[in-house]
Amino acid sequence: MLRQFNREKLPFKKWCLLSFISLLFSIVFFAGGIFFYASEGTKATQQRIYESSLWNALQFQLQSYRFVNYLIQIKPSDLPLKGQAYNQYELLMSRLDLLRNGDVGYLIRGITGGRTLRLLNIITGELELISLNLTKVESGDLSYLDGMVNRMHHLDKQVNELTVLVSRDTNKYIATQRRHLGDNLQHIQWMIGGFLLSLSLLLICLIKSYQQYKKAFKENQQLTQRGLYMKEEQAQKLAMIEQEMRPSIQALSTLSENFIKTDHQASKVQMSNHIKESSQQLMTTLNMFTDIALLEANKLDFKYTTDNLEQFIESRVLSMAAQIDRKGLRLATYVDPFIQSTISLDFKRFNDILSALLQNAITYTPQGGSISVQIRPSDHETPSSQTGQRMMRMVVQDNGIGMPNSIQTALRSKNPFSPSKEESPFHGEVGLGLAFCYKLVEHMQGDIQFTSEANHGSEFWIDIPYHLTSDSQPLPMPPQSHSIKRALLFETDPILTNTLVLQLSKMNIEAMLYDPQHYPSEENFDVIIAHGDTLSQEMENDIQQWGDSGKPVLCDTLTSAEEEQIDGNGEALSSPLTQSKLERLIVRYS
């Protein structure tokens, strides 16, 4: 599964990596582009060269005028010139050289047309020729001056044209460079835009990566924590296995020893039954552990079978009769007639839930307490005509000491239906039976609620889905197999009273509760049902009086063992009091 997860994640990671590399390349590309265009822009802004070109051209023109002016102003009285004429000539030529050499010369050769270069050559040649006459003038022969001045005047046109051409071409070049610079700036803007976009995407990538990292880190922490929980849970499970199985094993060991030692046949039979019961309990515990493991691995499958619900419940309750007897408890069951008699249900799992809850009730109910099991349609039932699914509610109520607060808190705070339930040692806190019950109900998509009060007992409501079978029919009205219409009920336990009234009602018998203030006449009831071992003397006297007068009296015994001793037929109003048992008794006494 982990491999599959990795395979699914791999393309995303690969995509992220490729995107990240692409972004890095983009950033490098854009940064390089910006650097290139900025460098180009720097070159394009080297205005000094253009300005020098214009400056030197104008300086040359000015110097040529000065040179002509100097020649014109030479007088015989100035002789000897002592190199002055040469100096003026060299000044002029130095400006001409500047237009031919260096950066300026390179620029003029590059940006101006052939005409400019031709003009430079013509002017240079003319000035070289003039220098020949300059020697004569320096030596005192001023007759060459006019010729030199004339030549300079003729050269004036070319000098002027050269200046104009340099100026024009330089300006044109500057305009081109500026346009180029503008383009470069635009490219730089685009590049910066792309650069910022790439950076933003990179930032998003980094944020996403950081989030992924945080998530992975958190998951890792959770996994580590879960591993620790699992180890802890494993240790608790082992402790619980030991705790749950030790009493049964010890009981088996003690019973086996006693069985060998005793010679009394009746005790041997009793011990044999006890051994069977302990073995059965041991097997049940082992099965629970196995089933919990299957539930946690989500591998527990339900096997729906069709059975009679009422008979099933009665049989399961009767199988626990010995345990109930030993503790002197009274138990009554009732199945609402609105639940079809034959339904489709995983009866094995249903039995697990019922056994766990009954076991819990037996544990927390002291000697002489009472337990009732009622089955009726759930308040949350939403009948589905297509699937035929129904919801029943099982109510297990006792009047015991109530569950310890620690268990109640664990049941409420550590909701077993929450996803993190596996991370908590749930069944270490509430006991194997209840934990298994909760997990099973959850797995069956049912619901479980409870109330518990100290010294008043506990009550569990369990909603369990079931299916109607093809032969599920509305329950027919039970045949009237008896002539009893009304029963006077002597019962002091509210839990059992309620169940008994329902049982009688199912048999169309109206139950009247004994009330010394409203003493009933004999004509008002057909039978007396005395169920309870805490009847007052007054009650017992009344029962005795009515019994003597011929009214049938159904009286319970403490245990089924006592019942057997009293009644050879094994039928009395004994615990567990089931619907069928009550019906048989009513029929018999009617």
Add this chain to the structure above:
Amino acid sequence: MRFLLFLVCLTATCYLPTAEALESPKGPVVLSLSGILEKTNGDQQANFDMAMLEKLPQKSFTTSAPWTNKKDTYTGFSATDLLKQVDSKGTLLRITALNQYIIDIPVSDFAKHGAIFAIEKNGHPISIRDLGPILVIYPFDDHPNLQNEVYYWRSIWQARYIEILSTPQD
């Protein structure tokens, strides 16, 4: 006795320190200084011929310049030495070239940036055609921070007159 005292005074007067006058140029004057200066050899100005300039402490460096596009070795004197020669405390030089181009150069440029008045290029005197005989040059190659318009324009060619001034803060 009086005569003896006169001779002693005369001798002492001869040995008293006197303001040393700047020697007069023997060749053609190539550089004239005016303004804030103590020593002169002309009409309130100090004139120098090439021989006088060559006597000043010489410095050399090799550099390229935008107007040559090649490396040349320039030799010349510093303005600080020139100002010492004329006993000047000026801080600003207003230099005029043969073509009447004028530029102001702080004296500090010569001490701080190593600029010189070059009188030789590659071991030879610099002709007027080659932008001489005196030109101000900065060691551009040694100090890239000097490669900008400010110092290019201060590199005056064919320097002929220097007016020694003081900056307003002075």
